[in-house]
Amino acid sequence: MKAAILKQLGPLEPFHLVDLPTRSPGAGEVSIKVRATSINVVDTKIRAGMGDIAPAGDIVLGCDVAGIIEAVGPGVTRFAIGDEVYGCAGGVKGRDGAYREQMITDARLLAKKPTSCTFEQAAALPLVSITAWEALVDRAQVKPGETVLVHGGTGGVGHIGVQLAKALGAIVHTTVSSDEKAQLAKKLGADVTINYRARQVVQYAAEETNGRGYDVVFDTVGSDNIAASLEALAVNGRCVSIVSLHTSPDLSALHMKNARLDLVLMLIPMLTGEGLERHGFILENVARLVDAGRIQPLLDDRVYSLDELILAHDHLASGAAIGKIAVRVS
Amino acid sequence: MKAAILKQLGPLEPFHLVDLPTRSPGAGEVSIKVRATSINVVDTKIRAGMGDIAPAGDIVLGCDVAGIIEAVGPGVTRFAIGDEVYGCAGGVKGRDGAYREQMITDARLLAKKPTSCTFEQAAALPLVSITAWEALVDRAQVKPGETVLVHGGTGGVGHIGVQLAKALGAIVHTTVSSDEKAQLAKKLGADVTINYRARQVVQYAAEETNGRGYDVVFDTVGSDNIAASLEALAVNGRCVSIVSLHTSPDLSALHMKNARLDLVLMLIPMLTGEGLERHGFILENVARLVDAGRIQPLLDDRVYSLDELILAHDHLASGAAIGKIAVRVS
Structure with a gap:
């Protein structure tokens, strides 16, 4: 073989x-x-x-x-x-x-x-769907009518995240890096696409949610993006990240928003049995x-x-x- | 008046x-x-x-x-x-x-x-009870039989945390700084007291849980203690902190454990209405x-x-x- x-x-x-x-x-x-x-x-x-x-x-x-x-x-x-x-x-x-x-x-x-x-x-x-499910269904427990930001809406996990959030009844916003990817994300069901190269997170989070911030942010990008994800949250919001090794974001925004950060490592069942x-x-x-x-x-x-x-x-x-x-x- | x-x-x-x-x-x-x-x-x-x-x-x-x-x-x-x-x-x-x-x-x-x-x-x-309730009941959703570590078991929030975790059916471990406080924490219902000045977190978390780590860690201390709290978690564990302003812990432990960090700011209802x-x-x-x-x-x-x-x-x-x-x- x-x-x-x-x-x-x-x-x-x-x-x-x-x-x-x-x-x-x-x-x-x-x-x-x-x-x-x-x-x-x-x-x-x-x-x-x-x-x-x-x-x-x-x-x-x-x-x-x-x-x-x-x-x-x-x-x-x-x-x-x-x-x-x-x-x-x-x-x-x-x-x-x-x-x-x-x-x-x-x-x-x-x-x-x-x-x-x-x-x-x-x-x-499999891997991307289970990851998105654990993030949005099991952890964030997205409710119909909530506004969800999915980072990287045409990426591996992101493109399932957009569709699953939509299936859960959420209003789905997603970040992309080009007009071509924005079109693709819209086809997948995104209600709003955001070119993250054109606007900073604090700016688009305020502009696109009437200053409220997002109920749920699904960070599929990691590194500096986690801090940006915490900034984008609404009061009582939930952030789920799948990429956070060797990352040390300031937790002040999470604290002042009375919010939650979930880290999903979907390999855990395979690793622990x-x-x-x-x-x-x-x-x-x-x-x-x-x-x-x-x-x-x-x-x-x-x-x-x-x-x-x-x-x-x-x-x-x-x-x-x-x-x-x-x-x-x- | x-x-x-x-x-x-x-x-x-x-x-x-x-x-x-x-x-x-x-x-x-x-x-x-x-x-x-x-x-x-x-x-x-x-x-x-x-x-x-x-x-x-x-x-x-x-x-x-x-x-x-x-x-x-x-x-x-x-x-x-x-x-x-x-x-x-x-x-x-x-x-x-x-x-x-x-x-x-x-x-x-x-x-x-x-x-x-x-x-x-x-x-x-009021403030400490609501804080402990939001941390242990609403966020961590402590289940009977789970092992919960409450940092600072004779402090303001900690002493309610110990008693509330016990009321929820948890096995309660708590950190203290002296034998006198250990006695007091035991009277409040702590099953195990840990003098945090005598052992590092990685050591006591391993020794006191047979290497499993804690299902829930309630951090009432903040600063460097948040990183220690993440280290003390079991796989799929939940950490709740109430003190995290201007704190930037490395999230690697949280990620590799597929775990959760909740920040509780109990003032939010008063601040937002x-x-x-x-x-x-x-x-x-x-x-x-x-x-x-x-x-x-x-x-x-x-x-x-x-x-x-x-x-x-x-x-x-x-x-x-x-x-x-x-x-x-x-």
Whole structure:
């Protein structure tokens, strides 16, 4: 079975295509014939050197997978051979990644893939959809009629964030960097688009909310943007960020607004083994939203193959991609 | 009517005892014959120079009040003349403070005082009880069996935090600075006391929770302690802080633990005019808990009078007080 491995971690480490032995699924596991995966920022960060959460040995990265069940281990009742599934199901410590033709994973992490999607589209969804769900549904608990600011509305997590906030009944504002991306964000359902290069956060937060600030800010950008997100909040607001390592924003705005900051690391169930079934549950709901046309995955024009992973990673790092970058595996 | 006023803000500004005219309560207001008030950290901070949230004109500080209703304005049905009440009911922008013999306030901020308390004890409760309630009940939503760390278990907010966490069914750990305070915290219901001068947070959080960390950390100390509080959290934990102005902790621990940081500024309803009735509701519940013996106010030995306010403020600033500092007004 063909797999793309890293021999060690490092920002410039190449992938090596090798032949790995196949194995059978254990209790609670399934074997997936991998049809597609997609690139997430966390894959590039782990590759660059996050040894604490990286798989060991011949390192096979890749969190997201879409494929076909080809074997079912003892105790698995939710899936049968031939089922088309998707999930954020590996690529971290103790779990096989998806950069391979056959992947063994815990069945609880999977759901049946949306029927209206290609495998490439389905593989683009799991990590970003679960992240957006945990941020907007579980943490911020967005209510209909609330005004939600999603940073980076055409990015990987952002484009799902815009659509999910809309599905929750929110008035959705989103930041973009160009008129082209503004058009795209509008198509995804954004009510208001904000070119963050043209206005500072304090300015647009005041102008676009009649001085109230946002009920919820979903920060998908991180670094200096967290401080900006806190400034954009309304009194009693909630900020959710997914990017905050080595970031030390001044908390004064959060305090004076009696507000909340949630940090979402959606890898936690995979890393701890607790709460795996919640991810399968979320993806079942996401599949229904996708098939109902309420959420659509946004794929960058270029789809890569398993021997072009380095190009796919570089493309993500370039910042030029729109939406998700998919990789066709078989 | 006698009142203690500041002529301007500043850390060394003295109080002046003056005679102010009385007035009648307007719609939704009541007039209270003030029997006691208590000193809170926020009173000292406003006095030192928080002009944004200070009352204007002849500045009368004092958030907490306990007293007797002596007049009821139009539309007030919850109280009648002669009722003994308590509340965190003024002393900020736009609202009369309690350092006076007669205080007009919005009736929604008040509740009947616990019958088992003196006025001095009742006046010690409102701000700190509402703060602890908002932190542990509304924000952290502490569940029975969870392990909760309350920083500063014999301090103003901390001593209510310990008792409220216990009432919520939590296993309560608390930090103290001496054996004497440890004994006191145990009497209040703490299951475990930790002398924070003897062990670093990472050490005691690991030792006292079998390496898991705390489900909830209630930071009543602020500054460097916020970073320590984030370190002490378990995966999926919740930290609530009430002291975070001009503080910039590294958020890495919060992120890697998939955790939450809530900042509570309990003055928000008084400052915005929204949610005032919630504070009255909380104090009704607190009164029941006090009369049932589940929460007891902890008063420092020395009780001051209205012409000793400067001594009371200095005593709080000294850090030597145990529990709350009460002021007898009439």
